[in-house]
Amino acid sequence: MNKEFISKPHHTKFSWRANWSITWGVFVQRTTQISRYKAALFFDIITPLLFSVFPIFIGISVAGGYGNAVKNFQSSVGSTTANFVIYSILGANVFQIINGALFNFGFFLRREQVTGTLESLYLAPISQIYVLLGTGFYAIVRALINFFVSLILAGLIFRVNPFTSFSGVMFALLFLLVGMLPLYGLAFGFGALVVKYKDMQSLQGIISNFMGVAMGIFFPITLLPIYFQVFSYLLPPTWQNNGIRSSLIGTQWILGSWYGDLMVILALSLFYPLVGAKVYSMTDRSMRKTQGLGVF
Numbered sequence: 001m002n003k004e005f006i007s008k009p010h011h012t013k014f015s016w017r018a019n020w021s022i023t024w025g026v027f028v029q030r031t032t033q034i035s036r037y038k039a040a041l042f043f044d045i046i047t048p049l050l051f052s053v054f055p056i057f058i059g060i061s062v063a064g065g066y067g068n069a070v071k072n073f074q075s076s077v078g079s080t081t082a083n084f085v086i087y088s089i090l091g092a093n094v095f096q097i098i099n100g101a102l103f104n105f106g107f108f109l110r111r112e113q114v115t116g117t118l119e120s121l122y123l124a125p126i127s128q129i130y131v132l133l134g135t136g137f138y139a140i141v142r143a144l145i146n147f148f149v150s151l152i153l154a155g156l157i158f159r160v161n162p163f164t165s166f167s168g169v170m171f172a173l174l175f176l177l178v179g180m181l182p183l184y185g186l187a188f189g190f191g192a193l194v195v196k197y198k199d200m201q202s203l204q205g206i207i208s209n210f211m212g213v214a215m216g217i218f219f220p221i222t223l224l225p226i227y228f229q230v231f232s233y234l235l236p237p238t239w240q241n242n243g244i245r246s247s248l249i250g251t252q253w254i255l256g257s258w259y260g261d262l263m264v265i266l267a268l269s270l271f272y273p274l275v276g277a278k279v280y281s282m283t284d285r286s287m288r289k290t291q292g293l294g295v296f
Contacts, residue, residue, distance in 0.1 A: 019130045026134025027141075030108075034142070044100070044146045048092035049154055055218040056088050077220050082249045086162045089154045090248065091217040094241040096150075097143045098215075099208050101183050104139040105132065105191040106200035113198065128284065129277055132191065136184045140177075147176065162248055171247035171258060178262065179240025181269035186236065188276030192283035215241045220251075236272060239265045 034040065063069035073084035151162050163169050190207060194200045214228065215221070215237040221229055232238045233254075243261050245251045253261050 019127075022130045023134040023137060026131055027138045030104075030135060030138040031141075034138075041146075044096070044142070045150045045153065048089060048096045048150050049157065051095070052088040052092040052154075052218070056085055059084065076223070077251045079250050079252065082245075082251050083160055085158050085160050086154075086249050087245060087251070088218050089151065089158075090162075090245050091215075091241060093147050093150055094215065094237055094244065095208070095212045095217050097147065097180075098183065098211055098237055099204070100139055100143050100146075101136075101180075101187040102190050102204045102208055103200075104135055104142075105184075105187040106194045106204055108135050109191050109194050110198070110200040113195070129281075132188060132280070136187065139187075140180050140184070143180070144176070164248070168247045172244045175240055175243030175247060175262070175265065178265050178269060179236055179243070182236035182265065182272035183240070185269075185272030185274070185276035188273065189279045192276075192280040195280075195287060196283050211235060211237055214238065217241075236265065236268045239268070 059073070060066050060069045063072050069084060073087070074080055074082055077087070154160070155162050190203065193203050197203065214224075214232040214235050216224070216232070221232045221238060221242075224232060239254065239261055242251070242254055243258070243265065246253050246258065246261075255261050255264070
């Protein structure tokens with residue numbers, strides 16, 4: 001395929017309605033597709049539960065019993081009411097959201113590369129950003145459903161109530177939704193890495209696990225080394241995870257108040273999507289000029 005033609009795509013400027021229809025079309029297509037795979041939906045829900053079982057029972061055994069585990073945990077997080085079972089399950093659910101964000105972008109782009117249909121997307125007179133927005137919209141809706149169904153199921157299995165107050169649930173939902181924006185901005189940048197290096201699984205494994213440790217998936221980030229804490233505060237999942245936990249089980253806010261933490265997430269929501277989209281666009285143009293679309 002002619003690289004010169006690929007490097008100079010003739011995109012037409014569409015109205016916002018037309019761009020939204022592109023985004024909506026991708027959302028409907030991805031939703032229809034995943035609805036055919038019931039097992040995938042089931043495993044999305046139970047994976048956080050299975051993942052959190054290990055630290056829960058390890059903590060109980062090391063502490064010498066459930067009561068000691070509760071005391072040690074509450075001392076570590078600075079709360080006399082926090083439940084370490086819900087704490088772990090919430091961390092596992094947010095980690096699953098990270099995995100889902102990276103997987104949905106990475107798998108979509110890599111599959112299009114392997115099947116050769118990414119060439120058609122490049123040649124279409126549209127911006128790929130709207131195609132990725134449709135994928136992100138689908139991933140957000142799927143993550144929200146999985147999060148709450150998994151949390152309800154965890155409450156039934158472990159006999160805990162994660163929804164002790166209506167205001168707490170509303171604040172948790174707010175942090176969950178707002179935290180999605182910078183997270184999917186990061187996923188845009190991850191998509192650029194997949195397009196360039198053509199290895200979705202290895203990249204996802206390294207990045208998601210690194211972010212899981214940095215956000216404090218099963219432990220307070222105050223236990224991390226100081227230099228690592230500084231890096232953790234730059235990552236959106238750290239604030240999203242802590243905001244959800246503080247809202248539902250009463251752990252401490254990072255900046256001492258819910259509005260302070262929320263302002264940080266809002267600031268990150270302005271930064272990461274713009275940077276992620278820019279990185280993807282730059283990688284996109286570079287790939288067209290240097291490799292073309294047939295080298296996958």
